[in-house]
Amino acid sequence: MSTSTTSQRPPDDTFTEPQRSRSLKERLLGKQPLGLVFSAPYVVFLAVVFAYPFGLAIWISFHDYIFTAPNVSVPHPFVGLQNYVTALTDPAVLRSFLNTLIFLVINVPITVVLSIVLAAALNTGIRWASAFRVAFYVPYVTASVSLIGVWLLLFSQGGLINSILGPLAPDPSWLINSKLAMPSIAIYVAWKQLGFYILLYLAALQAIPKELYEAASIDGSGTLGKFWNVTVPGVRSATVLVLILAIITGANLFTEPYLLTNGGGPDGASATPVLLIYQKALQQTNPDVASAIGVVLVIAVGILSALANRVGGGSDDE
Amino acid sequence: MNDRGRRVLLHVALAAAALVFIFPFYFMVIGAFQENPTNDPSSLFPIGGWTTRNFSDINSRVPLGTALLNSAIFTIGVLLGTLTFGLLAGYASARLRFRGRSVVFVAMLLVQMIPFQLLMVPLYVLLTRTYGLGDTHIGIILPFLVNTTAVFIFRQFFLGLPESIFESARLDGASELRTLWSIALPLVRPAFVTVILVTFIGPWNEFLWPFLITKDVTMQPLAVALANYITNVSQTASNPNGAILAGACVLAFPVVLLFCLFQRYFTSTDVGSGVKG
Numbered sequence: 001m002s003t004s005t006t007s008q009r010p011p012d013d014t015f016t017e018p019q020r021s022r023s024l025k026e027r028l029l030g031k032q033p034l035g036l037v038f039s040a041p042y043v044v045f046l047a048v049v050f051a052y053p054f055g056l057a058i059w060i061s062f063h064d065y066i067f068t069a070p071n072v073s074v075p076h077p078f079v080g081l082q083n084y085v086t087a088l089t090d091p092a093v094l095r096s097f098l099n100t101l102i103f104l105v106i107n108v109p110i111t112v113v114l115s116i117v118l119a120a121a122l123n124t125g126i127r128w129a130s131a132f133r134v135a136f137y138v139p140y141v142t143a144s145v146s147l148i149g150v151w152l153l154l155f156s157q158g159g160l161i162n163s164i165l166g167p168l169a170p171d172p173s174w175l176i177n178s179k180l181a182m183p184s185i186a187i188y189v190a191w192k193q194l195g196f197y198i199l200l201y202l203a204a205l206q207a208i209p210k211e212l213y214e215a216a217s218i219d220g221s222g223t224l225g226k227f228w229n230v231t232v233p234g235v236r237s238a239t240v241l242v243l244i245l246a247i248i249t250g251a252n253l254f255t256e257p258y259l260l261t262n263g264g265g266p267d268g269a270s271a272t273p274v275l276l277i278y279q280k281a282l283q284q285t286n287p288d289v290a291s292a293i294g295v296v297l298v299i300a301v302g303i304l305s306a307l308a309n310r311v312g313g314g315s316d317d318e
Numbered sequence: 319m320n321d322r323g324r325r326v327l328l329h330v331a332l333a334a335a336a337l338v339f340i341f342p343f344y345f346m347v348i349g350a351f352q353e354n355p356t357n358d359p360s361s362l363f364p365i366g367g368w369t370t371r372n373f374s375d376i377n378s379r380v381p382l383g384t385a386l387l388n389s390a391i392f393t394i395g396v397l398l399g400t401l402t403f404g405l406l407a408g409y410a411s412a413r414l415r416f417r418g419r420s421v422v423f424v425a426m427l428l429v430q431m432i433p434f435q436l437l438m439v440p441l442y443v444l445l446t447r448t449y450g451l452g453d454t455h456i457g458i459i460l461p462f463l464v465n466t467t468a469v470f471i472f473r474q475f476f477l478g479l480p481e482s483i484f485e486s487a488r489l490d491g492a493s494e495l496r497t498l499w500s501i502a503l504p505l506v507r508p509a510f511v512t513v514i515l516v517t518f519i520g521p522w523n524e525f526l527w528p529f530l531i532t533k534d535v536t537m538q539p540l541a542v543a544l545a546n547y548i549t550n551v552s553q554t555a556s557n558p559n560g561a562i563l564a565g566a567c568v569l570a571f572p573v574v575l576l577f578c579l580f581q582r583y584f585t586s587t588d589v590g591s592g593v594k595g
Contacts (some may be wrong), residue, residue, distance in 0.1 A: 031416070034412075035415070039407045042464050054436070057436050060439065060440060067447060118335060134578065138577065141523075141573050143570060145541045146565075149548055150566060151564070160362075163357055195380075199584075252433050277435065278438075278530070281438075
């Protein structure tokens with residue numbers, strides 16, 4: 001943008017050499033070319049760690065790829081969609097996508113409803129709001145491995161939760177029950193991430209004009225009416241963001257099934273696509289099929305996110 | 319009275335919710351110092367049976383010192399990368415007019431859409447097979463070197479400064495580097511606390527990548543070492559539950575402490591703007 005304005009300089013009669021070289025430099029590189037130098041390390045980082053591996057992932061997924069020792073060159077023949085066929089006809093892979101769907105159906109509604117309600121409650125000017133906020137944020141900032149260690153004990157067969165429930169305790173217990181393993185993970189992740197979504201909603205709530213609440217009061221709306229008619233529509237764009245982030249989180253589960261349900265157990269009932277990517281690529285040395293699962297996963301997340309954006313109608317005010 | 323009753327109810331409801339969020343931490347800390355962590359609701363407030371043996375137990379299975387050092391190297395490496403390269407990129411994209419500025423910004427947005435999980439196979443292939451960086455600190459740090467959320471936060475803070483101070487600095491003949499160092503940086507000091515908080519929790523808590531790239535126990539950060547203890551070693555320990563909770567405490571403590579000290583910097587506007595761009 002700035003280059004076009006500088007080139008519209010009036011024709012100058014005192015046209016000296018240094019000036020011309022400066023304007024040429026300016027036209028080519030911009031007004032402050034130092035910006036290129038400042039951005040260069042970050043851009044190189046993005047290219048090396050994101051762009052190139054991204055391309056490589058797609059390339060691997062269309063080729064027959066095996067691991068080799070360093071500097072050993074073996075052919076990687078193009079195999080078309082064969083890796084995708086292998087991946088998508090594997091019952092374990094299909095099961096992992098179904099598990100993700102089960103996760104999303106439980107986790108996303110809990111996440112959206114609880115975070116918006118708790119954020120709205122925190123925003124009413126109550127006492128000790130910052131202490132409550134800290135309580136909600138702490139699981140989000142703490143390492144998943146730590147918290148999973150605690151949940152493992154709490155939800156184990158003879159654990160605290162079951163001894164509180166007494167005769168109501170599920171048998172087999174939560175994490176080793178094929179019907180309850182995935183819902184348990186969904187609830188754990190909702191608990192762990194909720195603070196971050198509350199944070200996003202608190203930011204969105206600041207943007208709702210106070211007059212809207214006053215007008216609703218004059219119209220005779222109660223607390224629930226105001227929440228439903230002012231707060232919920234007012235934070236719509238945040239809801240779209242929360243939906244998309246919750247979908248992305250749900251699609252990328254690894255630590256939880258790996259540790260909490262002992263490798264996606266019982267019998268694959270809580271296996272996730274990323275867990276299978278890890279198993280196929282590193283344990284069974286099939287990085288090509290693993291990459292195909294990754295590409296399918298990214299496309300599925302893209303479609304779900306676009307749907308969430310559509311349903312929330314969020315694109316207009318982003 | 320009705321209104322007052324409703325406010326009391328709101329406080330009770332929020333307190334109950336907060337309790338659900340805090341309780342596992344209470345359970346973790348109490349259990350870590352118990353000879354036999356309770357599974358019985360009647361003994362949630364133990365009066366005896368205190369011990370520090372759980373910590374020496376886990377230390378004998380997982381070299382805690384080495385693991386903490388590896389976590390610290392990982393985290394400090396990422397912090398250094400983000401506070402130099404991320405700061406420069408954030409400043410450039412907010413304040414400098416140069417060719418390709420919009421390309422950099424679009425790249426930042428795109429990066430946030432590519433899930434790390436898709437990249438993990440090619441990154442693993444590249445770093446371990448091609449560059450031989452498996453079981454090295456550089457290999458662990460590299461994919462996290464610059465935190466893009468932090469770049470967004472820096473950008474947002476620099477955008478918030480008035481243009482006039484930059485104009486007058488340029489009129490006074492200050493170089494761009496000097497403008498950044500002596501004028502812009504002191505004005506965005508709060509950004510550093512936010513960025514350090516947001517950046518710190520990433521590598522300190524990260525499990526998947528260091529888990530993939532380290533086979534050597536002496537190279538593993540604490541999150542990986544503790545996870546290995548949970549999955550493999552704990553079956554043979556005398557009080558595995560207490561040792562797991564002790565390890566969980568050691569891993570959680572630095573972040574929780576840092577967060578509680580600086581939680582007022584962890585505000586919705588800063589972090590939210592970072593995420594939304």
